[in-house]
Amino acid sequence: MGKRKLLEIKDLTVKFFTEDGTVNAVERVSFDIEKEETLGVVGESGCGKSVTALSVMRLLPSPPAKITSGKILFEGEDLLSKSEAEMRRIRGNLISMVFQEPMTSLNPVFTIGHQISEAIVLHQKLSKKEARERAIEMLRLVGIPNPEKRYWEYPHQLSGGMRQRVMIAMALSCSPKLLIADEPTTALDVTIQAQILDLIERLKEKVGMSVLMITHDLGVIAEMAKRVVVMYAGQVVEESPCEDIFENPLHPYTAGLLKSIPKLEGKKSRLHVIEGNVPNPLNFPSGCRFHPRCFEAKKICGEKMPSLVEVEGNRKVRCFMRGSFPEEVLAIERAGRN
Amino acid sequence: MAGYIVRRLIMALPVLVGVSLITFILLNVVPGDPVLEMMGKHVDPLTLEKVREQLGLNDPLYVQFGRFLFNALRGDLGKSFKTGQPVTQMIMDTFPTTVKLALSSAFVAIVLGITVGIISAVKQYSFFDHAAMITALAGISAPIFWVAVVAQLVFGLQLKWLPISGYSSPKHMILPAVVLGIRFAASIARYTRSAFLEVIRQDFIRTARAKGLAERAVIFGHALKNAMIPVVTIIGMQISGLLTGSLLTETIFAIPGLGRLSIWALSNRDFPLVQGIVLFTAVVFVIGNLIVDISYAFLDPRVRLQ
Ligand SMILES: Nc1ncnc2c1ncn2[C@@H]1O[C@H](COP(=O)(O)OP(=O)(O)O)[C@@H](O)[C@H]1O
Ligand SMILES: [Mg+2]
Secondary structure (H helix, E strand, O other): OHHHEEEEEEEEEEEEEEOOEEEEEEEEEEEEEEOOOEEEEEOOOOOOHHHHHHHHHOOOOOOOEEEEEEEEEEOOEEHHHOOHHHHHHHEOOOEEEEOOOOOOOOOOOOOHHHHHHHHHHHHHOOOHHHHHHHHHHHHHHOOOOOHHHHOOOOHHHOOHHHHHHHHHHHHHOOOOOEEEEEOOOOOOOHHHHHHHHHHHHHHHHHHOOEEEEEEOOHHHHHHHOOEEEEEEOOEEEEEEEHHHHHHOOOOHHHHHHHHOOOOOOOOOOOOOOOOOOOOOOOOOOOOOOOHHHOOOOOHHHHOOOOOOEEEOOOEEEOOOOOOOOOHHHHHHHHHHHO | OHHHHHHHHHHHHHHHHHHHHHHHHHHHHOOOOHHHHHHOOOOOHHHHHHHHHHHOOOOOHHHHHHHHHHHHHOOOOOEOOOOOOEHHHHHHHHHHHHHHHHHHHHHHHHHHHHHHHHHHHHOOOOHHHHHHHHHHHHHHHOOHHHHHHHHHHHHHHHOOOOOOOOOOOHHHHHHHHHHHHHHHHHHHHHHHHHHHHHHHOOHHHHHHHHOOOOHHHHHHHHHHHHHHHHHHHHHHHOHHHHHHHHHHHHHHOOOOOHHHHHHHHHHOOOHHHHHHHHHHHHHHHHHHHHHHHHHHHHHOHHHHOO
């Protein structure tokens, strides 16, 4: 079992030290990804998904970011204690990342071919010509028509969907073991979204990699992931197998997200469909961070922070109203009611 | 590209005619008689009139201007009133010196400016950054003649490292080139710094890092070319500053260049020489801007492919 794990994030805490104060972007986040598994991470904008992903890549801007605690084990080795040079051999090679912004993630002054070949030359020690052939093969693989010609084109000559395909080609050019896809389809329109997700799914099989699929859209999770981690205000609030979460969401926040999945005929409405606002990370509410927006909230929810507890064997939830909580919590609640 | 260059040069023609016309009008409205200036005050009126007739100064103004344009098209800018030499000859004798001065100061400005700008950006808010930006601000604000005189005092008279005037060895070029170059270096440094800081925040820089590229490759491979796009525009805009700057610098350092010649021409009311220098400078300016635009297209495929 333990041997199957590719990535283990343990108690990761990331803070941003800014002029306005300390942003608690990610707090004691833990989850694992198994080999060849797709794990979904879902949550509203600003809940710390990208920061978690960038921590794995060790690409957080620091300052202001600082990883104040935790471990990120990749194949058993802690990425957080690796040197910059060691990380460079991992980035783009063993772990790759596709970003949310296809329009701006490619360098406008270089050909897309050059940008793909660059990673190949760097990590695979191929000659320029071999790298070009490999890059063209990658372009063909991600479904870019006429790849020999496209190789010489510049990003501005490609549509958003095509650029995201180029990003994927670049990310997969060295056959990584882990692909981090940070909202890869958010900026694209719906038909293109489905194509890009299909592409990632297909290439995952082909390359035999694991995928960390980050999104704010549970619809994407339903299509891609077997297991899902729900994040809220920098914390994991639920972790469940995909089929369970859709049938029986544990955390009230997850339930809220589920309700906000657009119906087929409905217009796509994205964020803040759950009443209330995402809390300010400079100053989180006391107790459970979701309690101001939770209609099941009890007195204790505003007083004590629930911990993430295991329930039903393979699920985790951070909520006093779910899971098994200690007697004293019940006692406080009873006292409060009287 | 060749078609583009030809088109640009054709488009420049009206500009050149306009510049010549304005110069012509200005020369004819400012007080002062070029012939009197040439012959001295005590010349008899008859001779004066004869010379006027010979120089064509009695013709209607539009005839004079038309003649100038017609001759200029054939490469003939007339003869200097004061020396009798062909104007083209006088320009060609002095221009190489000015080119040397301008290119060496542009070299100082670009190398120094871009290097300092990059270091400042990469080490933002460091001691180097603060010191460099304060120096740059001082460099931009200080008038050239003041910097020149201070440099002459310090490096020439006090330290005796460098000659303070004249033009007989490459060593003579150092002080004027640095004096002229330093203020452009200062503004190039500031623009490079801000362009770099802007570029370095871009998503594609994160992509480059995510590929596993070393920081050096990210900076010089991915950021530099992008940051150079706005900087080249700034460099282009400073060509005119370089030309006017050389006017002052050449005068202060007694360098026999085009700048000094033009001041001499103006103070002697040498109409043909002034006209010729202005037209020639305008041509240089047009070509300089064209070179800037071409290098711009070279840097930015979005411009190139249009
Ligand atoms: N460079 C930064 N400086 C300060 N705060 C940041 C920075 N980057 C992210 N944050 C904060 O970290 C929190 C998590 O952000 P992020 O991980 O990008 O959210 P998302 O889940 O939408 O990807 C947000 O509150 C955001 O404001
Ligand atoms: Mg994000």
